[in-house]
Amino acid sequence: MELFSNLMLGFSTALEWHNLLYCLFGALIGTLIGVLPGIGPVPTVALLLPFTFGMAPASAFIMLAGIFYGAQYGGSTTAILVNIPGETSAVVTCLDGHQMARNGRAGTALAIAAMASFFAGTVATTVIAMLSGPLSRLAMSFTAVEFFSLMVLGLVAAVIMAHGSIVKSLAMIGIGLLIGVVGIDVNTGVARMTFNIPEFADGLSFVSVAMGFFGLAEIINNLEKPSHQIVVSQKMKNLLPTWQDLKTAFPAMLRGTAIGSILGVLPGGGAALPPFTAYAIEKKLARDPSRFGKGAIEGVASPEAANNAGAQTSFIPLLTLGIPSNAIMALMIGALMIQGIQPGPQIIVEQPELVWGVIASMWVGNLMLLVINLPLIGIWVSMLKVPYRLLFPAIMLFCCIGAYGVNNSVMDIWLMLGCAVVGYFFIKVKVETAPLLLGLILGPQLEENLRRAMLLSDGDFSVFVTRPISAVLLGSVAVILLVMLSPAVLKKRDEIVESEG
Amino acid sequence: MSPKQEAGPKTSPANEDLFFGLFLLGMAILVFASTRKLLIGTSSNMGAGYFPQAIAWGMIFFGVFFVAKSQVRPSEKVYAPYWRGLFLIILAVAVFSLLLMKAGLVLAAFLAMLIASAASKETRPVEIVVYSALMSAASALLFVRALSMPMPIFPW
Amino acid sequence: MRSFKLSRVAGFVFAATVTASLISSSPAQAADDFNHMVRIIVPNAAGGTSDILARLIAPKLSEAIGQTVIVENKPGAGGNVGADFVAKSPKDGHNIVLMDVGTLATAPSLFSNLTFDVEKDLAPVGMIMFVPYILAVNPSFPAKTVDELISYSKANPGKVSVGNSGVGTITHLVGAIIAKEKGLQWKYIPYKGGAASSRAVVTGESNVVINGATATAPFVSSGQLVGLAVSSKERMKNFPNLPTFREAGLPQPDAGSFQGVLTTGGTPPAVVKRLSDEIIKILAQPDMQKKIAEQGGVIQSAKPEGLRDWLQEYIKVFGDEIRAANIKVE
Numbered sequence: 012m013e014l015f016s017n018l019m020l021g022f023s024t025a026l027e028w029h030n031l032l033y034c035l036f037g038a039l040i041g042t043l044i045g046v047l048p049g050i051g052p053v054p055t056v057a058l059l060l061p062f063t064f065g066m067a068p069a070s071a072f073i074m075l076a077g078i079f080y081g082a083q084y085g086g087s088t089t090a091i092l093v094n095i096p097g098e099t100s101a102v103v104t105c106l107d108g109h110q111m112a113r114n115g116r117a118g119t120a121l122a123i124a125a126m127a128s129f130f131a132g133t134v135a136t137t138v139i140a141m142l143s144g145p146l147s148r149l150a151m152s153f154t155a156v157e158f159f160s161l162m163v164l165g166l167v168a169a170v171i172m173a174h175g176s177i178v179k180s181l182a183m184i185g186i187g188l189l190i191g192v193v194g195i196d197v198n199t200g201v202a203r204m205t206f207n208i209p210e211f212a213d214g215l216s217f218v219s220v221a222m223g224f225f226g227l228a229e230i231i232n233n234l235e236k237p238s239h240q241i242v243v244s245q246k247m248k249n250l251l252p253t254w255q256d257l258k259t260a261f262p263a264m265l266r267g268t269a270i271g272s273i274l275g276v277l278p279g280g281g282a283a284l285p286p287f288t289a290y291a292i293e294k295k296l297a298r299d300p301s302r303f304g305k306g307a308i309e310g311v312a313s314p315e316a317a318n319n320a321g322a323q324t325s326f327i328p329l330l331t332l333g334i335p336s337n338a339i340m341a342l343m344i345g346a347l348m349i350q351g352i353q354p355g356p357q358i359i360v361e362q363p364e365l366v367w368g369v370i371a372s373m374w375v376g377n378l379m380l381l382v383i384n385l386p387l388i389g390i391w392v393s394m395l396k397v398p399y400r401l402l403f404p405a406i407m408l409f410c411c412i413g414a415y416g417v418n419n420s421v422m423d424i425w426l427m428l429g430c431a432v433v434g435y436f437f438i439k440v441k442v443e444t445a446p447l448l449l450g451l452i453l454g455p456q457l458e459e460n461l462r463r464a465m466l467l468s469d470g471d472f473s474v475f476v477t478r479p480i481s482a483v484l485l486g487s488v489a490v491i492l493l494v495m496l497s498p499a500v501l502k503k504r505d506e507i508v509e510s511e512g
Numbered sequence: 513m514s515p516k517q518e519a520g521p522k523t524s525p526a527n528e529d530l531f532f533g534l535f536l537l538g539m540a541i542l543v544f545a546s547t548r549k550l551l552i553g554t555s556s557n558m559g560a561g562y563f564p565q566a567i568a569w570g571m572i573f574f575g576v577f578f579v580a581k582s583q584v585r586p587s588e589k590v591y592a593p594y595w596r597g598l599f600l601i602i603l604a605v606a607v608f609s610l611l612l613m614k615a616g617l618v619l620a621a622f623l624a625m626l627i628a629s630a631a632s633k634e635t636r637p638v639e640i641v642v643y644s645a646l647m648s649a650a651s652a653l654l655f656v657r658a659l660s661m662p663m664p665i666f667p668w
Numbered sequence: 669m670r671s672f673k674l675s676r677v678a679g680f681v682f683a684a685t686v687t688a689s690l691i692s693s694s695p696a697q698a699a700d701d702f703n704h705m706v707r708i709i710v711p712n713a714a715g716g717t718s719d720i721l722a723r724l725i726a727p728k729l730s731e732a733i734g735q736t737v738i739v740e741n742k743p744g745a746g747g748n749v750g751a752d753f754v755a756k757s758p759k760d761g762h763n764i765v766l767m768d769v770g771t772l773a774t775a776p777s778l779f780s781n782l783t784f785d786v787e788k789d790l791a792p793v794g795m796i797m798f799v800p801y802i803l804a805v806n807p808s809f810p811a812k813t814v815d816e817l818i819s820y821s822k823a824n825p826g827k828v829s830v831g832n833s834g835v836g837t838i839t840h841l842v843g844a845i846i847a848k849e850k851g852l853q854w855k856y857i858p859y860k861g862g863a864a865s866s867r868a869v870v871t872g873e874s875n876v877v878i879n880g881a882t883a884t885a886p887f888v889s890s891g892q893l894v895g896l897a898v899s900s901k902e903r904m905k906n907f908p909n910l911p912t913f914r915e916a917g918l919p920q921p922d923a924g925s926f927q928g929v930l931t932t933g934g935t936p937p938a939v940v941k942r943l944s945d946e947i948i949k950i951l952a953q954p955d956m957q958k959k960i961a962e963q964g965g966v967i968q969s970a971k972p973e974g975l976r977d978w979l980q981e982y983i984k985v986f987g988d989e990i991r992a993a994n995i996k997v998e
Contacts, residue, residue, distance in 0.1 A: 099575060157816070178577065182574040192564045198835065206546070332872065335863060401640070404624075407625070434596070461558070462562075466557060467857065662705075
């Protein structure tokens, strides 16, 4: 069977000893930068790009790919341990992952995250091998209209995710959308709400905002309490998940993988959409949604699976069509072109060892990461024993450096500081910031696609319901909203809110 | 959440909803002010101001809603901020930002960490000085040397 | 407290520090024009034409001048954020910007509140590479030649959508000039960069794209886009059937992406000349020639006067064309 022989070719490439080393190197570096807030896969890949010129194309690609999905593993670690999302995709993991850590289950959370990522990685590799064709065709049929509807669906996910009052979540989404407006407008070239600060011309850095709201604000809040109430309980329960945990987590992993695999293929949306959507769906499907936000295992398993699956399937448009679905892929194209390889549909035919070698190496890389990360859990968890009085200045320092590192700009540190103050305000008035972050991430694309769709359709709003994919997406939105606003659901949410006090 | 919370939530006119509502209104005003010169455009050719102002109207709606709700059905009162923590963390990050490019990472990080540590009542003097020095040095080696982040290590 | 030991933390930190410093290395000092790290600023996102070029040049430049040379991405405002950064850097030639200088030529006419003066605050080092534009359409679009495009556009005014890499970019400008000269009414759809605009035409969201050959050629090779014309002096080797703009009777026959290098205005001319000389030598190396040719690029002279003259001329030319085509960035 052709698939089998392709995979054999792929594994024979991936398992060559030097490619194994490159894979390991990439995965390790990826994990490290994933853990460090602010430094993401994009600058790292960019930094290492010149070193790949002398390497064989397959090796270069394998290493760079390793950095990318390795970063997903690392990002979840800080999200769980200190509630700081170093990557956009890790924001959702903070919600329940960090709560699990607070309940003394940091080890379990980390282990489930690693396992979910590995599971998703394995499945995603198979998906790439088998479903590239149909998935690419799906990606190709997305235009501005469909993207807009997808973003709306994503935002509704934010409402579902939220714990308390729907109105508050909507308001926070709105604030996020407004923050996302800051910058130069794509369609007119005009600077909006940048207050003449040139560093804001390309929008407010997500990392600064996230670290301000999640990291620093929380530090300020924590300082009020005596340290034994903070961060994580010193009594560590089992480091590894129990059988019951695995049974609960597994279906969530499956769903997350499916969602990540599909959403990852679509250009745009970025790394954040799969985990957010996966979390929202888990919460909707759970028998007891009130567990979410308090340390529900599905709230870690599903988003982690989704973001790893999404990271890998985002290679599909690149490998099959030569179209980059995000910034990293654009860098990969650069790497390929420097090697003299033209990315495009012919790449699968002309360079099968490269394509299948990379696909196979993804599975190998995931395995390596699992094997490496599980023992590391012990080390991570022991770092939590560091007393808070020493931990928080270090976290603050890394946040500062991280904020600077995204764009090498001190203004981003000031931005983070401003967000820290506002974030502390939000904590005091008890509103959740997660919907705001989602609004910030999706807002610009929502607007860009809305305006482009309107430009192309000459102001005809009906395109959103006449085009089939968009109609399906918006239909789902309507259904979800109806269900959420139905009296039964509203009553249940009110009960939950009241019982929390 | 706050340690000052005793038996049962306390409500008051100066409550969460009120402040949140006022914040939303303030934000809306800020948006209108800073986008006043932008074209709104039409729906087939939305101008730069269309989207932000549309959302800002939503914020006004929500703001009024929360302010009204805060008086009619008061929610929990807002507890005083932890001024010491707030002020010192702000100062620490500000010091870092100001000193980073001029005095280098090591000094900026060292000072920032010291200032921040004062926000915790549990800080021990000698320990924090040694610790901060080590962390600053380690950061310099990790971020500037190993990862080539463009920032000075020392003022010279 | 319990078994927490400061010494254990210290030990760990020390070990990590030593490891980290072993990984890094610092280059030998060299007296001369350059005495500390040099930065090549690329004012676009990583992975684009300028970025790739910069990363090819950086290690070779580092060898040549004996200092570390790093590439830093400072995207924003179509390139103006990065250019502004270099314009305001110390006048020692250690910060250089590598970018599509067409942006610099149009900026003064497009932006009334530009934060730097293109001709005074930046010192040209040289023009490095020229990449022509490809005019291409989606395969299902009912026009396969330039003439068919023109007649179709005339028959369907306001219906043909032309994607570009941003408002006021040269890709936008060229489209507007073509439309004006041929009497066409096109819809201009701005995207965030050339990769996005090409992709949009591949999916059929927009009909026509004008974009640099580097990013667009692969799509034409694979048939995902149908090429109509290319703005180079001669036909491209990979596409012998693709007429040049000149042959097809299109205006702007020499338009394209001009990659140039500049440094801070007021830098001593000797330093500028040194940079230029080193870059010329780098461009002459066979592997550089090969890599640039693979991208569809044509190496340029890389002399300061050449770039300065080009900028002077084109600031005026583009300025006139922007005003004539009535392109506004409010």
